Amino acid sequence: MKILVTGGAGFIGSAFVRMAAAEGMHIEMCDKMTYAADILRVDSVKSSISVHTADIADTGAMDAIFSSTMPDAVVHFAAETHVDRSIMNPDEFVRTNVTGTATLLRLAAKYKIKKFVHISTDEVYGDLPADTNLKFTETDPLMPNSPYAASKASADMFVRSYIKTFGLPALIVRPSNNYGPWQYPEKLIPLTIAKALLGEKMPVYGKGDNVRTWLFVDDCANGILDLLKNGAAGEIYNIGSHEERKNIEVITSILDIMKADKNLIEFVPDRPGHDFRYAVETDKINSATGWKSRIEFEEGLFRTVNWYLDNKEWLLRKKSEVEGFVKALMAQYAKGKQSN
Numbered sequence: 001m002k003i004l005v006t007g008g009a010g011f012i013g014s015a016f017v018r019m020a021a022a023e024g025m026h027i028e029m030c031d032k033m034t035y036a037a038d039i040l041r042v043d044s045v046k047s048s049i050s051v052h053t054a055d056i057a058d059t060g061a062m063d064a065i066f067s068s069t070m071p072d073a074v075v076h077f078a079a080e081t082h083v084d085r086s087i088m089n090p091d092e093f094v095r096t097n098v099t100g101t102a103t104l105l106r107l108a109a110k111y112k113i114k115k116f117v118h119i120s121t122d123e124v125y126g127d128l129p130a131d132t133n134l135k136f137t138e139t140d141p142l143m144p145n146s147p148y149a150a151s152k153a154s155a156d157m158f159v160r161s162y163i164k165t166f167g168l169p170a171l172i173v174r175p176s177n178n179y180g181p182w183q184y185p186e187k188l189i190p191l192t193i194a195k196a197l198l199g200e201k202m203p204v205y206g207k208g209d210n211v212r213t214w215l216f217v218d219d220c221a222n223g224i225l226d227l228l229k230n231g232a233a234g235e236i237y238n239i240g241s242h243e244e245r246k247n248i249e250v251i252t253s254i255l256d257i258m259k260a261d262k263n264l265i266e267f268v269p270d271r272p273g274h275d276f277r278y279a280v281e282t283d284k285i286n287s288a289t290g291w292k293s294r295i296e297f298e299e300g301l302f303r304t305v306n307w308y309l310d311n312k313e314w315l316l317r318k319k320s321e322v323e324g325f326v327k328a329l330m331a332q333y334a335k336g337k338q339s340n
């Protein structure tokens with residue numbers, strides 16, 4: 001099967017590319033190479049994939065890639081993904097996540113793609129109260145709270161409309177929070193590891209009580225591969241684990257593994273619209289493909305921390321790139337106002 005993978009130089013997309021290439025699939029990878037991309041992530045399979053540098057919102061460039069490669073399937077990861085950046089600059093999220101997805105759908109219909117796998121997020125459902133065992137199912141309404149989540153929910157609606165209006169054989173995947181090697185250190189786990197290495201204060205939003213369900217990135221990539229092969233067109237599938245942790249518990253576990261000083265933790269004003277808890281039911285993907293998450297959080301976190309310690313130079317180089325953004329963000333939240 002020939003697959004066009006968008007966002008393949010990103011964190012989850014690259015894990016998928018490494019896994020699919022190892023299975024012998026023909027991969028055409030397309031990425032705009034934004035700040036979040038790194039081609040090093042697919043270095044181990046570079047001889048068996050083709051790489052196209054292009055913006056998914058650029059119809060001409062994407063049409064040229066579809067017509068020259070004629071893929072059987074599209075697996076669409078490309079997105080602006082950082083919630084804090086979506087609060088600072090929502091326009092870029094509309095452009096890539098909404099216009100970019102709509103562009104790909106139009107081309108997928110034009111080139112009669114046999115399967116379109118759209119990677120969404122559990123954040124489209126909004127959040128859950130702390131004191132319940134409720135979990136989101138695929139039929140729950142979309143109640144996005146951040147500009148990032150709103151842009152992803154909009155993209156999901158476009159996918160739905162192409163299924164209904166044009167009969168596009170598309171399906172939507174909604175993963176929960178991923179963690180693992182190669183994640184950009186603007187996200188909680190690699191940022192915490194980098195700060196612990198440097199002995200820097202680590203800002204924690206609110207009291208660190210927000211709960212996330214943590215999914216090891218290889219488990220997620222595996223689930224997406226299963227759905228590419230056996231997921232039904234027209235359907236929506238959650239992908240998640242049962243590993244719910246408060247942010248403060250995640251940070252404390254990292255500091256324990258690294259034997260670092262817990263006094264580095266510093267509580268800062270919460271981010272606007274910060275979702276409290278996410279959790280998803282995963283019975284549907286399990287029935288459709290037999291998939292379930294395999295890596296327990298303690299094992300995955302231990303492997304992850306050790307990967308970053310082994311790849312310290314990469315981690316600290318990437319962290320220095322985001323320094324200016326993080327400082328501006330903290331100053332803005334401290335002032336308690338949003339830019340537009």
Ligand SMILES: NC(=O)c1ccc[n+]([C@@H]2O[C@H](COP(=O)([O-])OP(=O)(O)OC[C@H]3O[C@@H](n4cnc5c(N)ncnc54)[C@H](O)[C@@H]3O)[C@@H](O)[C@H]2O)c1
Binds near residue numbers: 013078096
């Ligand atoms: N990371 C998570 O925990 C998580 C959880 C649920 C869902 N998701 C979804 O999974 C997908 C991948 O997430 P990730 O964490 O790997 O993101 P990432 O930020 O690491 O990577 C995104 C990739 O998309 C590329 N990209 C951005 N704009 C583009 C454009 N206009 N054209 C082409 N390429 C572009 C970037 O260069 C980058 O390589 C996203 O759709 C995200 O919404 C992520």
